[in-house]
Amino acid sequence: MDVLAKFLQQLINGIHVGSIYALIALGYTMVYGIIKLINFAHGDIIMMGAYFTFVCIVTFNLPIGVALITPVILCLLSGILIERVAYKPLRNSPRLSALITAIGVSFLLENVFFKKFGQNPIPFPQIINPSPISLGPLQISRITFITVLISVLLMILLDLFIKKTKPGKAMRAVSEDPGAAQLMGINVNSTISLTFATGSALGAVGGILYSIAYPLIDPFMGVMPGLKAFVAAVLGGIGIIPGAMLGGFIMGIAESLTKGYISSQLADAVVFGILIVVLSLKPSGLLGKNVKEKV
Amino acid sequence: MRRLRKLMSLTLTGVLLAGALAGCGQKDSGSADSDVIKIGGIAPLTGNVAVYGVAASNGAKLAIEEINASGGILGKKIEYIEYDDKGDTTEAVNAYKKLVNNNKVNAIIGAVTSKPTLAITPLAAKEGIPMITPTATALDVTAAGTNIFRTCFIDPYQGEIMAKFALENLNASKAAVLYNTADDYSLGVAEAFKNYFEANGGTVVSYEGYGADEKDYKAILTNVKTQNPDVLFLPDYYNTVGLIAQQVKEVGINATLLGADGWDGVLTVAPEAVEGGYFCNHYSTDDTAEEVQNFIKKYKETYNEDPVSFAALGYDTVKILAAAIEKAGTTDYDAVVKALAETNITSVTGTITYDENRNPVKDVAIIKIENGQNRLYTKVNPQ
């Protein structure tokens, strides 16, 4: 394998993880865009998606199509429920209280699953054959192929949804100015619910793809990818949907190249280092607009 | 409505405060009562390495039940008090303090993984309490004090055995080693493997570390693949091994996978990915020795699952301790420690005596994974 092939291989590894980060980052960025909340519980939606899939396949033995759709719907509903129960009552409270509540919800979900499924990480069933496909000198795992394909497809669909449909436009309006949106006859509450639903559904898909790539699930599995995806969202400019996608891919590729060429243990430092450099140069993220504060 | 809210929050504050105060006032429950012999257990019953903790703890409990059913030791029943260390050093220290100060135990069994064990050894050494870790394989564990023993073999030993096995039985000349830099166990075994393998004519073409929470090994494995090794040595616990093994297949590496005792249980995680691999272990369920088969039978009856090696080690640890207390005729720390040093018993993991560093001298089993089953491949003598 020559130098170029190895580089391309590492790049592909990065795109694989990056596309999952991007999917998860979308959930963070959409929620932040609309209610300015860092939804710490989003990482646990990933975990829930993985566990629900596990239950559907292993416990109930559902056909694979149903077993993959059901968890997405369940996560979507959980997302709406969490917002209604835990965040909505705090919409007018100090923002930090809502943040701590989100952390509380995150702890709660983790520990409920911990109680239910026990302490041991569970092996996730093999859905896609991991053996690679040869493409010239490159070998690309089927898992990588399918993950990237699904992620990109979902991102395109999301983009169309937000730009072309009425509910999508309502989401943009509320995130721009909730007060004005309400005056225009937009139902703010249901729009927020819709945002949580969409974000959670994408998170669930991210969770399933993540568990296929790293087939070992545990109640705290969402924390790290959640944090990285969140950093990706900030990197791209939080609240901005294309920013989250861009941020996700940058994070994944940076991580993979660091592991491949420098040291696997410095990957996190490099990722956060990039964040610091970007924020120092562009304080509101790569695609963010600089907002001048009015006196 | 507002009133209700206020009431709720007041109650909540009250509950929290009352709880806080109650916590301060809690008193020791068990005073020194000499009708029982108290053995303290420290094991990760929850958390990442809980599998090992639960297994070791189950094994120990089984042995205690057996001993109590046949009349106990010195005519007294054993009381087993166990705390969860979650695989965490701070929790282990807390558990140790609680056992020694509050429960006033006569001896300690634990901890299960090396890191928490290393955290409590200085404390145990200072107090001279008899302490046996069933499963902590890190070299330094028993170095802290003459009162600290172990039931398992040590890390460097496992590494050397596997390196020797790779060179002699598999005729390997190029080896790659991936190890967990955050884990004494993984590091110790990897280092010993590398040194032995290189000293005896092999080349280690790739020697790469990864962090404890790593899940994505593809970048490292892509590098390993370019070196084309004969064997890939993965000394880590089986969950991680399962993850790495699947990614080994994804990247398309064809080397034979080798591992150490942390592999015990890997079949529950990734049976296809580790097929054809070898690892060394403390005992094998194939072993026809009477002690082994009896233990397996009883363990299955009690817990409804096959005992992994950690369960066998937990079981043996209690047997060793009970024999020592019986021999000492007292629970006096020094007398028990002296009796422990002279241990010579045959149990599930072999015939155990202690060397001058309080490490056991016993056989090692090398196990091959064949058709999704662990098969005893060969037994290696310590000499």
Next chain:
Amino acid sequence: MNSRLKANIINTTSIILIYIILVLLIRIGFINNYYEGILIEMGINIILAVSLNLATGYLGQLTLGHAGFMAIGAYTAAILSARMNLPDLPLLLVSIVLGGLLAAFFAFLMAIPVFRLRGDYLAILTLGFGEIIRVIILNMKITGGGKGLSGILPLTSFSTVYFITVITVTIFYTLINSRHGRAIISIREDEIAAEAVGISTKYYKTFAFTLAAFFAGVAGGLFAHHTLVLDPKDFNFIRSIEILIIVVLGGMGNLTGSVLAAIIITILPRLLMGFADWNMIIYSVLLIAMMLFKPGGLLEKREFSLNGLLSGKKKSQGNTPVKNEGSE
């Protein structure tokens, strides 16, 4: 003037009284080694919470990297104390102060990029710095890397923690009620207005951030000489969040609230240990309920005061520096 003197006397007496009682209880064995350990952790958590409260509660800048400063202090102190030849108490004091100073130095360096940002971007940047510190420690030889640092001298005792905690809280209390404290609070209330009346916001932000980091470092040093083993994992962002939970639970910009919440948060998980694997579920439900019913924190804006209790006066809290909502 008279009443302030009286308050000081009451406070000093009660601090000494509490100390004597606790030491007596330890001596007679009513508080054993295990409970003493909990008291020490309480003190460490109080220092952490009070210092974070300065940056987040009073200055109004959400920072999520406090554990990073704690880590710097912990590792520095542990490494230094093993290499210096001094009697126990001076050894501990010198090493934790040096640990705190190094933490403060790093905070000072970070302040430049950090305070170019606002709000949540600032929060994430501090989180990033915290994680980088952890990863660097993980990759250093002298810190023991991922294996952790062991063999640290057991220098932290209940008495040292008690007095360092008291001193820390006193320093912060005095600072908050001084001209500088009011300047810091004014930045939280309205940064532009503060700048307009001539307060150097850059100076005060850096000052508060650095001071908070110093005390986080001191707490780290105490922590290191208490647990005797350090693992980079102990200082991940979850740790920072735990400290933040204490601050928010006690009330943003409320010192006594932080002290009270630190005590509760230290004890609560141990208390719930009796509920076996339900403990964390109960803990998180309590946390959510607390925030839903009392979003302003346990004490909200009221400072808890012994004098108030003793004299039975219910007059408005003169020493409460906070008038408005805590965070924006």
